[in-house]
Amino acid sequence: MALVELRGVSKSFRKGEETIQPLDQVDLDIEAGEFISLMGPSGTGKSTLLNLVSGIDRPDSGTIIVAGTEVTKLNRSQLADWRAANLGYIFQTHNLIPVLTAYENVELPTLLLKLTSAQRRERVALALEAVGLSDRANHYPRQLSGGQEQRVGIARAIVAHPKIVVADEPTGSLDAATSQQVQVLLQRLNRELNITMLLVTHDSDVASIASRQLMLDRGRFLEPAPGESTC
Amino acid sequence: MLLPIEYGVRNLARRPVRTALTLFALATVVLLVLIVVGFIQGLERSLADSGDPKVVLVYSVNSETNIENSSIAARTPALLTASLHGTVKRFGITHVSPELYLGTRVTSEAGDGGLGLVRGVTTTAPLVRRTVRLMDGNWPAAGEVIVGRLVAAKLGYKEPSLAIGKSIEFEGRRWLISGRFVADGAAYESEIWCRLEDFQTATRRQDLSLVAMLLAPNSSPAELELFCKQRVDLELGAMRETDYYASLQQHYRPVRLLAWLVVGLVSAAGVFAGLNMMYGAVAGRVRELATLRTIGYRRRAILFSLIQEGVLLAAASSLLSGAIALALFNGLAVRFTMGAFTLRIDSVTILIGCGVGLLLGVVGAVPPALKALRTEIAVALKAI
Numbered sequence: 001m002a003l004v005e006l007r008g009v010s011k012s013f014r015k016g017e018e019t020i021q022p023l024d025q026v027d028l029d030i031e032a033g034e035f036i037s038l039m040g041p042s043g044t045g046k047s048t049l050l051n052l053v054s055g056i057d058r059p060d061s062g063t064i065i066v067a068g069t070e071v072t073k074l075n076r077s078q079l080a081d082w083r084a085a086n087l088g089y090i091f092q093t094h095n096l097i098p099v100l101t102a103y104e105n106v107e108l109p110t111l112l113l114k115l116t117s118a119q120r121r122e123r124v125a126l127a128l129e130a131v132g133l134s135d136r137a138n139h140y141p142r143q144l145s146g147g148q149e150q151r152v153g154i155a156r157a158i159v160a161h162p163k164i165v166v167a168d169e170p171t172g173s174l175d176a177a178t179s180q181q182v183q184v185l186l187q188r189l190n191r192e193l194n195i196t197m198l199l200v201t202h203d204s205d206v207a208s209i210a211s212r213q214l215m216l217d218r219g220r221f222l223e224p225a226p227g228e229s230t231c
Numbered sequence: 232m233l234l235p236i237e238y239g240v241r242n243l244a245r246r247p248v249r250t251a252l253t254l255f256a257l258a259t260v261v262l263l264v265l266i267v268v269g270f271i272q273g274l275e276r277s278l279a280d281s282g283d284p285k286v287v288l289v290y291s292v293n294s295e296t297n298i299e300n301s302s303i304a305a306r307t308p309a310l311l312t313a314s315l316h317g318t319v320k321r322f323g324i325t326h327v328s329p330e331l332y333l334g335t336r337v338t339s340e341a342g343d344g345g346l347g348l349v350r351g352v353t354t355t356a357p358l359v360r361r362t363v364r365l366m367d368g369n370w371p372a373a374g375e376v377i378v379g380r381l382v383a384a385k386l387g388y389k390e391p392s393l394a395i396g397k398s399i400e401f402e403g404r405r406w407l408i409s410g411r412f413v414a415d416g417a418a419y420e421s422e423i424w425c426r427l428e429d430f431q432t433a434t435r436r437q438d439l440s441l442v443a444m445l446l447a448p449n450s451s452p453a454e455l456e457l458f459c460k461q462r463v464d465l466e467l468g469a470m471r472e473t474d475y476y477a478s479l480q481q482h483y484r485p486v487r488l489l490a491w492l493v494v495g496l497v498s499a500a501g502v503f504a505g506l507n508m509m510y511g512a513v514a515g516r517v518r519e520l521a522t523l524r525t526i527g528y529r530r531r532a533i534l535f536s537l538i539q540e541g542v543l544l545a546a547a548s549s550l551l552s553g554a555i556a557l558a559l560f561n562g563l564a565v566r567f568t569m570g571a572f573t574l575r576i577d578s579v580t581i582l583i584g585c586g587v588g589l590l591l592g593v594v595g596a597v598p599p600a601l602k603a604l605r606t607e608i609a610v611a612l613k614a615i
Contacts, residue, residue, distance in 0.1 A: 048609075056525055056608040077529055084527025091612070095522040099241035112232045112527045156526070 001068075002029035003163060003196055004053060009062030010219075011048050022048040023059070024219035030164070030198065035190040037199045037210035044216045046200040050166050053198060054087055055079045067163040084112035088157030088195075090167035094149040096141040102128065102152045103137040109160040127155040130193070131185060147178035151185065158189060164196045165189075171206050183209045233532050234523070239539040246512065250544065253508035257548035257591060258555075260501030264494050265556040265584035269574035270565065271490045277572035278480045281417040282473030286359055287452045289442040289459065292468040298475075299333055302438045303467060310465070311442060314458060317450030319358075326445035328352060328359040331430050333440065337386055337423065338400045339393070345386035348422045349376075349401060351430025359445045362417050368395045368410025371425050375409040379420035381571035384564030399423070402433040418476070421571035443472070498587050505595020509541055513599040520603050521611030530604045537600035538593055545592025549585040556584070 006028040012021040022045030030036055038046050051057035052064055055071045056079075064072050067086050074082055083089075088109075096105045106127050110120045128134045131151035141149055150170060157165050167186065171179035187209045189195050199210055207213050215222040243250050289311060294301035308329045312318060319326040330352055337347035350356075354370065357363050371377050376399065383390045393399070398407050406425060414420045431437060446452065452471055459467040513520070520533055553576075561576035603611075 051609045054525065056612075080524065080527050080529045082527075083525065087525075087527075089525050091522065095518065095612075097238065097519060097522070099238060099245055100235075104235070104237065108234075108523070108528075109526050111235065 003032040003034075003067055004028065004030035004198075005063075005065040006049075006053070007063050009049075009052060009059045009064060011045070011052065011057070011059050021219050023052070025062070026220065028214075028221070030196060032163075032196055033190075033194045034212060035187070035197045035199070035210045037201055037207035037213045038216060039201060039204065039207050039213065040216035042202075045219055046216055047168055049216065050168055050198060050200050053164070054089060054166050055083050081112075084109065084160065086163040088160065088162040088165035090150075090153055090157045090165065090170045092169040092172040094141070094146075094153040094173075096149055096152055096156075098141050101138050101140055102133060102144065102148075102155075105141070105152055106155045106159050109156060113160055123159050123161075124155075127159040128152075130158065130189065131155045145178075146174055147181055150174060150178070150182055154182070154185060154189070158193070158195060162195075164198060167197065167199045169201055170199065171201070171203065179203075179206070232528070234528060234536040236539065239536050239543060242512065242516075242540055243544060246515075249508060249511055253504055254544060254548050254551070256504035256508075257501055257545055257588065258551045260497055260504065260591065261545075261549050261552035261584050261588040262555055263497045264501075264587045265552055265576060265580055266560055266574065267490050267493050267497070268580045268583045269556065269560060269576045271487055272575040272577060272580050273565065273572045274483060274487070275480065276575055277416055277418055278476045278483070281414075281419070282471070282476040283361060283445075284471060284473045285446045285448075286472040287444050287446060287455050287469050288472055288475055289444065289455065289467050289469050290440070292459070292466050294468075298441055301440045303441065304465070305329070305437050305439055307439060307465070307467070308442050311444065311455075311458075315455060317446050317454050319445045319447050321358075324355065324358065326355060326358045328356045328443040329427060329439050329441075330356065330443060331427055331434070331436065331438070331440050333434070335401045339386075339388055340397055340399070341392055343386070343388055343392065345388065347382065347386055347401065349430065350419070350422050350424050351427040352424050353427050356424070356443075359443045360414070360417075360419060361445075362415040363412055363419060364414070365410050365412050368408070371409050373426060373429055374404070374407060376406045376423050376425040377410040377412050378408055379422050379424075380411065380413045381421040381564050381573070382423055385421040385566055385571040387566065402430075404433045416573070418572075494587070498591065501587070501591040502594050505541060505545065505591045506598060508544070509537065509596045510599040510602075512540065513537065513603045517603050517606065517611050517614040521606070521608045521614070524604075524608050525612065533604060534597070534600050537603075538596045541592035541596030542589055543592070545588045545590075545595075546585075549588030552588070553581050553584060556580075 006026055009023055009026045011023040012019055038049065040046050052059055053066065059072060063070055069082060071082060103124055106124045107120060110123055128137055131154050133148060133151050136144060136148060171182050174182060183206055190197050201207050290298055290301040291303050308327050312325045312327055330350055332350045334346055334348050336344055338344045378393050383393050393408060395408050395410060398405050452469060455469045459469045523533055556576045560574050563574045564571050565574060
């Protein structure tokens, strides 16, 4: 059984008089440990798909099962608990909490888990070490560079040992050199820690680091069918 | 699971100017609440402390309990003590205080004038008015007066004008101040006391306003009331002193209601200050709050954290206001028609003031927080 299973997932939005359908009867399987990149023109439903898999949005129809849980059946509070235990989210703009230090930002997801303070400290230290920022633990986001902020964001996404990490344009706001560092880091985390990743990007170079690349267009995956790479 | 407290505390320092302005606004509101509640407390306490349940006042039934308008015959005390046996008597002295009481214009040496309350008394007065204590100086001799602790406030004078050795003028005579007295916050503290016969001479009156009688422990005012009803020729009425001041409290009920209305209105203004601050604080953090929800924090955890911020600020404002009120306003004398009283910033006042402050924090935080948390996460993450 795949780690993530999407079956017949559709989603539409009302925009004034117009109805937009970014996803139309989408099927997708993601195996544990896979690194999938999702590409496509703007407005084709990449981020919508990412949000549905993350449980921060709901489909109009279809089912989404992640790590054995049908997330489409969970209520708002259950979804919050599910996200805390199963999901890591890397944002395009880092979205660090400005009043908390790098350490405290990374610690946030662990506060939702049943861990002792020693276990929590150990996890945060390991996550910061994994992104190479142990020496910046006590720095506030404003004291970090863009690349460092994104690495803290990545540490925050992996610290709770989630079943899947989703990344929405994680290099979108970085310069080329920093973007390259982040790509290498994501690839390393997937390979060394066997973290399942779903990455949304506009950039074909960034998409190429994934083991499987998918292309969305007008609400549907372009051929080949789910389970196979389009590139 | 709740967000760490540091999140709330540090968020307050995020917009220091806005936070400082809100702190100032909330502190002003809480201070105003403390002053108004202190006013109510002071007024109520002054009237409550003025009554002694064992003292009965005998007055003219025609005065309708307005003691200033009461006029009874000078022989009334002798008549009462001869006819009734329920009055305290120690060392051959019956604890009955004949008094002449009226409001009159009082002028200081400096020429300041004001409406004062003067009570002509005998040496038995302190035996009946048991809270009265001479704190400085001597009991008045002929042509002398003693002044209560709040007389200066009542007259609008500066304290030195009423120092011992200074003189004041009323009823066409000059009176030397021989002493100062206190009465545990009772209404007498805003009165000037002189010898009864001097006051009668000065006012060219032979009558009395009232007779105050201290009842023995096993006596009841019913006997006195019955006597007054039977002797209709004397046209006397009797009333416990506590009942008299309770009736005055009823008289001031509209004032108290108005004061509570002020508390309500001032608090409502405070809610807007809190709302303004929290709307500003939350509006700039929509994406941040959505991030916390994406991580897995429930809406109620975030709501609690935002309320925490509001309450922290309100608590700081309340503490600041409490300190200012205690330092500057506690004990401040306030003039009113029947004397003066002091603002009482006591534990009840502080409790009400801080309670209002904390309520402002909660009420100010909830609507903006709910507004921010109602937005879907996916939409909120795109907020600027």
